[in-house]
Amino acid sequence: MNHPEAESRAAAQADPQAESRALAALGALAHAQRLRLFRALVVAGLDGLTPGVLAERLEIARNTLSFHLKELAHAGLVTIEQQGRNLVYRADFARMNELLGYLSEHCCQGGVCEIGPGSCVTGSSC
Amino acid sequence: MNHPEAESRAAAQADPQAESRALAALGALAHAQRLRLFRALVVAGLDGLTPGVLAERLEIARNTLSFHLKELAHAGLVTIEQQGRNLVYRADFARMNELLGYLSEHCCQGGVCEIGPGSCVTGSSC
């Protein structure tokens, strides 16, 4: 119990819902418009963006945009805050990092390190 | 040009097909059976696994399995080698790392670092 990194990894792996959260996030990002949407929100950072701005910038119909934002929100990848009559959407970086952590674990397990140094993006256990 | 990391990042970003490859990989992994399939191949490492073994272990019908393996192969996430009358499927770690790199970039851009240290899995530019 004296290795915090390994501990948090084990915890992540023990979480029985980690897989379904990863699946939801993967599914949410596996769509061209949603991936761009999410990227726009990541670039916007803590300021976030309103649906109106997003619809204009990405040239997506408002109801279609609303549908896709809901998908991202349902997957936990974005948060919503109401400001007057506007909604502000923001990327949820913690959830995104959880996804990266999940994928990294499964990337590094059992073989990638035999292929070559630096082949794993995290470099953590390689 | 004296910073190889930044260089490889810029190259990755300049690649006009990076997004479509990322989308294909995300779509391939955004399915419970395929994600488990891929995980099994990652754990199997360089030895790989045959469809027969995978079908038995994961309890998937052979034709269904074949369909999903084809999806993974089409996304570039697995490779196929023929050995006698068996096929050996292996996870393509390079492609998986490319996906992680793509996602990491978009995770770290423009704001995540303001949230807190260590919030980004790669820790690279944070």
Next chain:
DNA sequence: AAAATGGTTCAACAATTCTTGTATTATTGA
């Protein structure tokens, strides 16, 4: 060569996801 094994392909159907038009809710400002 015939039978067995390992695996894929195809077609048809089922299920899910995406889009679009229309209607609705909530907030702001005159």
Next chain:
DNA sequence: TCAATAATACAAGAATTGTTGAACCATTTT
């Protein structure tokens, strides 16, 4: 209160994706 703005909700059709049974091809064994 009335009109305008911001955004979502719903329903129906279109499109895509997933599953299954049956047929097929290649390799090995007898």
